[in-house]
Amino acid sequence: MCEKSQTIKELLNAIRTLVVKNNKAKVSMIEKELLAFVSELDKKFKQQLNNFNELQQKIPLLQKANEEFALKFERMQREAQNQIQAKLDELNLKNKKELEQAKKYAIAKTLDQPLNIIDQFEIALSYAQKDPQVKNYTTGFTMVLDAFSRWLEANGVTKIKIEPGMEFDEKIMSALELVDSNLAKNKVVRVSKSGYKLYDKVIRFASVFVSKGNKKS
Template sequence: MDKEPENSGDLGSETANPAKDECPAEDEAAQLREKLLRLTAEFDNFRKRSIREREEYRKFAVEQIITELLEVYDNFERAIESAKQTDDIESVVKGVEMVFKQFTSILEKEGLQKIECHGEEFDPNLHEAIMHVEHPEHEEGKVVNVCKPGYYLHTKVIRPAMVAVSKKPDEEEKNSSK
């Protein structure tokens, strides 16, 4: 008989154990919730920091080229002042040409290239036709005049060239002129 109460005590302790088993599961769930909230907050902070860094980068990405162009700016100011004080037009022209060369060399160093297109076949990826011109010396579809140059930045066309494109004279106009 003494043993029965021990067994009944064991049953009572077994019924108490499932409650204890639920506590570790609840603790683990609470820890996972905390971890999820912490990771969510960290990700949100990372996203905000990335946006801030990207905006900062955009602001100062052109700093180097602006610094180089300031030299050109200064030289243009000097050329204007010099032009006001001299009657020698040739020296003014030479000075402005030197500043222009300095300016173009900076742009070329940064990857800017002029699209060469005079006499080339019209390419809508490189050219924007602003007029068609009857030109008996050129085949149809050739660029005969560049109204505004186009430019590449490295390999990307950043401004297509505005061009005049040759076309053959209309047959009716040929016959009426005879």
């Protein structure tokens, strides 16, 4: 810009030399106009230069802000992906457990008939102790009953062990009737029908008679 100003000034001097003798006032007016124009150009140039310098100073800050934003976005994206994957894993695990549970307890729907057969054999064995004619079949009944019991156990089915004198437990027992007994109140007097569990789930409550606890010996 300084070189341009110098060139214009030289031009002004040349013009002044050529026409100074004829029209000094006109030369002075032109000179003022040119000088004002040069001054305005110089101001604009300096302003643009200042703007450029300010922009250059801001570039590192903008670059840093851009890098920080990129890192933040990458971190947010990674966290979102991890959360989505964790949710998918949770759903898959839940579905897997539900499927395993369904398979585990699917046999429960088919157990009514085998359990009823076992009930009949247990009744027959109890009568065998009283009836000599039936007692001859005890060995055969016992073998069949044992075979059924082993098959049930192999499939996760176990008989709930209940003995007379035990406390009545509504979680595994169903009370058929309250009866007079020498046993304390709420004690099991007799088991009418055995209860069973499939793994840890009760699939049939034991039917029992429960003591009123009011009979004196």
